[in-house]
Amino acid sequence: MNDKKLETFSYDDSVVKKFAIATVLWGAVGMLVGVILAAQLADWRFNFGLEWLTFGRLRPLHTNAIIFAFVGNSIFAGIYHSTQRLLKARMFSDMLSNIHFWGWQLIIVLAALTLPLGYTQGKEYAELIWPIDILITLIWVVFAVNFFGTLKKRREKHIYVSIWFYIASIITVALLHIVNSISLPVSLMKSYPIYAGVQDALVQWWYGHNAVAFFLTTPVLGLMYYYVPKAINRPVYSYRLSIVHFWSLIFIYIWAGPHHLLYTALPEWAQTIGMVFSIMLWAPSWGGMINGLLTLRGAWNRVREESILKFFVTALTFYGMSTFEGPLLSIKSVSSLGHYTDWIVGHVHAGGIGWNYMFAAGMLYYMVPKLWKTKVYSEQIAKAQYWTATLGLLLYYVSMVVAGITQGLMWRAVDAKGQLVYPSFIETVDKIVPMYWIRLIGGLLVLTSMLMMIYNLYKSIKNAPKNVEEEEFQAEALDHNKYKNEKGHRKLEGLTATFTVLATIAVLVGTIIEFVPAFLSKDFIEVSEKVKPYSPLEVAGRDIYIREGCYNCHSQMIRPMVSEYLRYGKASEAAESVYDHPFQWGSKRTGPDLARVGGKYPDSWHYFHMKDPRKVIQGSIMPEYTWLFGEKTEYQVLTKKLKVLKSMGVPYSEEEIYNASELAKEQAKEITLNMADAGVPMKMQNKQIIALIAYLQRLGVDMKEEK
Amino acid sequence: MSDHNSENNKEQVQVFDDEKKILLDHDYDGIRELDHPLPKWWLFTFYLTIIFSVPYYLAHTFGGADSIQKEFKEEVLAAQNSQKEYDDEKGKFNLEEYQKVIAGPKFEKIAKKTYKRKCKACHGKDGGGGVGPNLADNFWLHGDGSLETVYNTINKGVVDKGMAAWGAKLGKEKVYAVLKYVADFKGTTPSNPKEPQGKEYK
Numbered sequence: 001m002n003d004k005k006l007e008t009f010s011y012d013d014s015v016v017k018k019f020a021i022a023t024v025l026w027g028a029v030g031m032l033v034g035v036i037l038a039a040q041l042a043d044w045r046f047n048f049g050l051e052w053l054t055f056g057r058l059r060p061l062h063t064n065a066i067i068f069a070f071v072g073n074s075i076f077a078g079i080y081h082s083t084q085r086l087l088k089a090r091m092f093s094d095m096l097s098n099i100h101f102w103g104w105q106l107i108i109v110l111a112a113l114t115l116p117l118g119y120t121q122g123k124e125y126a127e128l129i130w131p132i133d134i135l136i137t138l139i140w141v142v143f144a145v146n147f148f149g150t151l152k153k154r155r156e157k158h159i160y161v162s163i164w165f166y167i168a169s170i171i172t173v174a175l176l177h178i179v180n181s182i183s184l185p186v187s188l189m190k191s192y193p194i195y196a197g198v199q200d201a202l203v204q205w206w207y208g209h210n211a212v213a214f215f216l217t218t219p220v221l222g223l224m225y226y227y228v229p230k231a232i233n234r235p236v237y238s239y240r241l242s243i244v245h246f247w248s249l250i251f252i253y254i255w256a257g258p259h260h261l262l263y264t265a266l267p268e269w270a271q272t273i274g275m276v277f278s279i280m281l282w283a284p285s286w287g288g289m290i291n292g293l294l295t296l297r298g299a300w301n302r303v304r305e306e307s308i309l310k311f312f313v314t315a316l317t318f319y320g321m322s323t324f325e326g327p328l329l330s331i332k333s334v335s336s337l338g339h340y341t342d343w344i345v346g347h348v349h350a351g352g353i354g355w356n357y358m359f360a361a362g363m364l365y366y367m368v369p370k371l372w373k374t375k376v377y378s379e380q381i382a383k384a385q386y387w388t389a390t391l392g393l394l395l396y397y398v399s400m401v402v403a404g405i406t407q408g409l410m411w412r413a414v415d416a417k418g419q420l421v422y423p424s425f426i427e428t429v430d431k432i433v434p435m436y437w438i439r440l441i442g443g444l445l446v447l448t449s450m451l452m453m454i455y456n457l458y459k460s461i462k463n464a465p466k467n468v469e470e471e472e473f474q475a476e477a478l479d480h481n482k483y484k485n486e487k488g489h490r491k492l493e494g495l496t497a498t499f500t501v502l503a504t505i506a507v508l509v510g511t512i513i514e515f516v517p518a519f520l521s522k523d524f525i526e527v528s529e530k531v532k533p534y535s536p537l538e539v540a541g542r543d544i545y546i547r548e549g550c551y552n553c554h555s556q557m558i559r560p561m562v563s564e565y566l567r568y569g570k571a572s573e574a575a576e577s578v579y580d581h582p583f584q585w586g587s588k589r590t591g592p593d594l595a596r597v598g599g600k601y602p603d604s605w606h607y608f609h610m611k612d613p614r615k616v617i618q619g620s621i622m623p624e625y626t627w628l629f630g631e632k633t634e635y636q637v638l639t640k641k642l643k644v645l646k647s648m649g650v651p652y653s654e655e656e657i658y659n660a661s662e663l664a665k666e667q668a669k670e671i672t673l674n675m676a677d678a679g680v681p682m683k684m685q686n687k688q689i690i691a692l693i694a695y696l697q698r699l700g701v702d703m704k705e706e707k
Numbered sequence: 708m709s710d711h712n713s714e715n716n717k718e719q720v721q722v723f724d725d726e727k728k729i730l731l732d733h734d735y736d737g738i739r740e741l742d743h744p745l746p747k748w749w750l751f752t753f754y755l756t757i758i759f760s761v762p763y764y765l766a767h768t769f770g771g772a773d774s775i776q777k778e779f780k781e782e783v784l785a786a787q788n789s790q791k792e793y794d795d796e797k798g799k800f801n802l803e804e805y806q807k808v809i810a811g812p813k814f815e816k817i818a819k820k821t822y823k824r825k826c827k828a829c830h831g832k833d834g835g836g837g838v839g840p841n842l843a844d845n846f847w848l849h850g851d852g853s854l855e856t857v858y859n860t861i862n863k864g865v866v867d868k869g870m871a872a873w874g875a876k877l878g879k880e881k882v883y884a885v886l887k888y889v890a891d892f893k894g895t896t897p898s899n900p901k902e903p904q905g906k907e908y909k
Contacts, residue, residue: 085736160735226738233720235739239731244745248753268775269768276760283753290749298723327756332775417797418789423876560779562786571779601869604838616828678838 006474007155011084013371013470015097019077020364020371022105024454026073027357029112030065031447037062038443041590042436044621052116054623055590056549060127061115066352067125067215069108074360075219076104076143079166081367082226083150086160088475092149096142103139107132119189122546122582123204125211126180130191133181140177144170151496155475157483158493161242165222167496168250168503172214175507180207184644186637190543194648197577198265198525201585202518206257206511213253216351217319220359221249221288224316227363228292231308237294243489245287250503252281255510259330262339263559264585265574267524270514271332277510278330285323292316307382311362314390318354322347337412340555340589342432343404346397353393353446361385361453368457373468377459385452392445395438403435412563420566425592430619528575531702533650534695536638537664541695543641544688545584548625555586556595556699569596569704576703579650591622596700603671604678606693628689633668635661635686667694798874800858808883818884821877826885829869834889835897839870840904843892848905852893858886 039046040055047053080097084090091097110132114120120127128136147170151159159167180203183191195203229236236242258266258274293316296303303309325347329338338344365382369375376382410428413421422428483494492499518524534542545551558564560571572595577583601609605616611629613620638660646652656663665686671694672685684690720739722730729742766772808814823832829839840848849865850856861882864872874882 082736086738088736156735158733158735160733160738226736229720229738230736235720235722235726235730235741237741238743238745239733239740240742241745241749242740263775271775272764272767276764280753280756280760282756283749286749286752290746294743298721414786416789417793418786418791419793419875560775562779562782565779565783566786599867602838605869608838618824 005477007477008472008474009088009090009155010470010472012091012094012097013081015091015094015101016077016081016367017371018101019073019080020367022101023070023073023077023360023364024450024457026065026069026108027360028447028450028454030062030070031443031450033058033062033065035440035443035447038436038440040623041621042433042440044623047623049624049626051118051625051627054548054625056552056623057116057118057120057547059552060120060124060549061112063125064111064115064127065108066356067211068111071216071220071352071356071360072104074356074363075169075215075223076100077367078223078227078363079147079219081371082162082223083147083166086156086163086226087150087154088156088473089150089154092146092153096146096149100139100143100146103135103142107135107139110135114189118547118549120546120549121181121183121191121193122549122551122584123180123193123200123207124551124587125208126177126204129189130181130183130185131188133177133183137174137178137181140170140174144174148496148500155478157478157480158490159496159499160225161236161239161246162222162225164246164493164499164503165218165225167500168246168507169214169219169222171500171504172210172218172250172254172507175511176207176210176214180204184648186641186644192581192641192644192648194581195583196579196581196648196650197583198267198574199518200580200583201261201264201266202258202270202514204583205260206254206514209257209260210254212348212351213256216356217285218250218253220356223363224288224292224312224359227366228312228316229295231306231312231362231366232296232299232302234295234297234299237291237297241287241291245284245291247506248284249281249287251506251509252277252284254507255514256281256330258514259335260587261585262330262332262335263561264557265572265577267574270518273514275330275332275335278327282324282327285326286320289316289320289323307379307386308362308365310383310386311358311365314386315355315358315362318350318358318393322351322355325350336559336561337408338404339559340587341404341408342400342435343408344588346400346404349393349400350397353389353396357389357446357450361389364453364457368460372461372464374460374464377456377463381452381456385449385456388445388452389449392442392447392449395442395445397442399435399438399442403432403439406435407432411567412561414563414566418566420563423567425567426617426619429590429621433621525574525578527578528573528703531575531578533579533645533652534698535663535667536642536656536660537633537667537691537694538698539641539645540633540635540638540664540688541691541693544628544692545695546582550594551584551586553588553590553622554592554594555589556593557585558593558595564593568593569700572596572700573703576700579645581645581648581650594696594699596704598697598699598701599704602675602678603693603697604675604680606696607675607678607680607689610689610692625689625692628692629684629687631688632686633664633688633691635664638664664691671697797879798862800855800862802854804879805854805858805883805886808880809887814884814887817881818888821881821885822888825873825877826889831897831899831901833895833897834892835899836901841897841901842889843895843897843900844903845893845909846903846905846907851908854886854890857889858882861886861889 036046037055037059080091111128114129115127119129121129183193185191193200225236255277256274258270259278262271262275303313328334329347365376407428410422410431415421486494558568558572565571609616610625612624613622639657642652642657642660646657668685668690671690672680672682720737726741731740731742733740829837830842831837834842845852849860862874864870866872
C-alpha cells in the first residue's frame, strides 16, 4: 500500500499558449475576409477592382481560414491543454509540438498567399494546391505521432470520453484529407485530381461533409466534455450516454456525405443513403448536447453571471439547433428547396459562429487565465462581446434563411401556363440583396465581438505575472496489471490501441460501402459516346474557370425538377462530366447554373458580359473580369496538361496532345473572328477571355437534345 | 510541488444527494461522471429515425417507390401540356388586345421602360442594333416585319442565337407595349445603324 512510486512531471503549456494566440489572430483575419465577401454580395464594388479580392478567389480563403486556421488552432490549443491533464502526462515530444505549431501556421500563410493568386485545386474546402496538401499530411502525421505517443506514456489507465473523440478525429481527418487530395501534378502549382465527375463528387462530399463532422464537430465535442464540467464543477450527466452517442455518432456520420448531392446525377441509391443516415444522425448528435446541458443541473443561475457559461450554453444550443436543421435539410423535398440557396449559408454559420466560435470563446476565457496565472481583464467586456456576437449571429442567420427560402421559392415557381413565374434570374437576386445588407451588419457585429475578445485577452495576458515557473505534479506510474478484471467498455477504455482500431473500423464501414460500387461498378456512370473530351483551348478555359473560382457562385448541375428544366434545359447526366477533373457541380447558385450555358448566347455576349456584367444584365452582382482581357492564354503547357489528363483516362489522341497548342490557337482565332461583327478586334485572340468563352460555349452541348 | 488534482480544482465537484449512488469512481483531472440511464425520449427518437429509415431505404432503392426521375418526368409532361394549351389559346397575336394595350394610360411608360431594360443592351437605344440586328430598317431575319411576325419573334425568341423568349419573361401586356415601341422605329434613322441583316420587305 505505501510503496506507491510517485513520478514527477510537468505540462507543456507553452505550445498551448501559442495555439491560443494563433486562434484569435487567425479568427479575426478569417472573419474580416468573411465581412469583405458579405459586402461584395451586397455591392460588387467591394472587390475594389482587384482580381485577388474577387469573390471567387477570396471565398476559399475565408472558408479555409475559419475552418483550418481559426477552429483548427482552437482545437489544437484545447487538445494539447486537456490531453496532458487527462492523461497525467506531458506531451510526447516538445519538439513535435513545436513542429506542429509552426508547420500549421506555415500552411495557413501559404494558403493566404496562394488562394488570392488563383492557385487552387477547385474542390470546396480542399482548394489548397498539392505541395501544401503534402505539407498538411506531414504536419498531421507529426500531430498524430505526438498525440499517440502521449497516450502511450500516460499515467491514467482509462481514457476519458474527450480522448475518444480526439482519437476518432485525428484518424478520420487523415483519411479524409489523403483520399480526397490525390492528384497528378502538371507543375508545382497545378494538378488534376485523379477522380472525375460523379466519382469526384462522391469523394469530395464524403470529404466536405466529414470535414464538418471530424474537424468542426467531434474534436469540439471532445473539448466540450473537458471544459464544460471543468467550468461548472459538476459531474458529467451520463457516462452511458457518452458511450452510446460517441460510437453511433462516428459510425453514422461518415455515411451522410451524399446529402450534399441530392437531386444531382449521383445514382439515386447513394443519394438515399445520404438522406437516411442524416436522419439517423439526429439523435447521436443530440447526445452530446444533452450530456453538456444536463451537466449544468443546479448551475443555471450561474449562467446569468458568468460569461464562460453563457458562451458554452449558447454553443451547445446552436449545436443542437444545427444538428436538427442538418437532418431536416437532408430530406429530399427540403433539400430541393434549400440546396444552392443562402439557407445553407445560414446553416453553416449557425454551426460556425454559434457552435465553433462561441465554444472557442468560452474555452479561451477558461484557459487563458489558467495558463498565464492571471484573471480575465474585464468580465464586462466579455459580456458585451457575448451579446454583440449573439445579436450578429441572429441577424446573420435570420437574413440568410429568409433570403434562401425566398429565392428558392422564386426559382421553382411555375404558373398555370406551365412557365416560370420569375424567368429572369437576376430578378431573384435583386429581391434578396436587402438581406445581403442585413447579413453584412450581422457579420460586422461578429467581427467586432472577436476584436473585443482579442483586446480583453491581450489585457489579461499583459497583467499576468512574468516568469512563472512551470508547475510540477506527481502521480503514480501506470501499472497495467492493476486492471486485469475489467469488463466491457471500461476495459476498452484501457486498451488504447484496440480502441483506435475499432474507431477506425467504425469510420471505414460507411466509406467502403459507399465507395466500392462507385469505383468498381460500370453502371455507376452511364458512359455516352456523345460526350467528347474538351478541346485544348477549352481545357485552358476550364483552368481559368477553376482559377477564378466561378464555382463559388455558379453550379453546373441541372437538377431533375421541372423548374430547372424550364430555366436551364435538360437535367444533367452523370455521363456529361466523365472528363471533369475536378468536377465543378458547385454548391451555391449566387448566379445561374451554367451546365448548359454553351450555345445559349453568342460568343460576343460572353465577351461583353465578362468585361462588365452590368452592361448586359442590369443589377448583376457578378464581378468584372477585366484582367482576362489583358493576360495571355498559356498555350505552351497544354501538351503537358493533356498528357496528364490522358494518363487518367481522358481519351486524347497522340496527335491532339502533340499539337495541343496549335489546335488551341486555331480555335481561338475562329472564336475571335466570330466576334468581329460585334466589334472585337483580332488582337484579342490570344487573350484568356477567348479561352474562357471557348469553355463556356462548350458546356452541356454534347448531350443537349432530347433523346 | 502539488498533488495532481489541485491545479484547477480548488473547489470540490458539486454532487447532489440524489446523485451520490450513481456517481462513478472515474476521476479525470477532477472530472467525475454520473451514470444516468439514457434519456427515454432520446432513445425513442433514435429508434424512431431508424424505424423510418430502413423501410424508406428499401422501398426507394429496391421497392419501386416513386423515384426522383419518375416524378420529374411526370412534372415535365404536365408543364408541357399546360404550355401547349396556353400557346394554342392565349399565346397568339391578337390585334384587338394589342390595340387595347397601346391605348392604355400607362402604355408609353411601360414600353419605354421595358425596352430600355430588356432590349437596349443588344438592339441599341434607338433600335440601331448591336449584338442583335437593326430594328429600324426594312430587313428582317424572321418574318416580314408585320406586327404579327415581329410579335412572334419577340414572344418566342430565337433562343439559340441569344434572343430570349420574351413572352415568358415579360407577359403579354409588356410584349405588346414593346412591340409597338419597336414598330415605331420603322422609318427613323438610328444614330449608329448596324448593316442590314436578312431579307428586305417593303
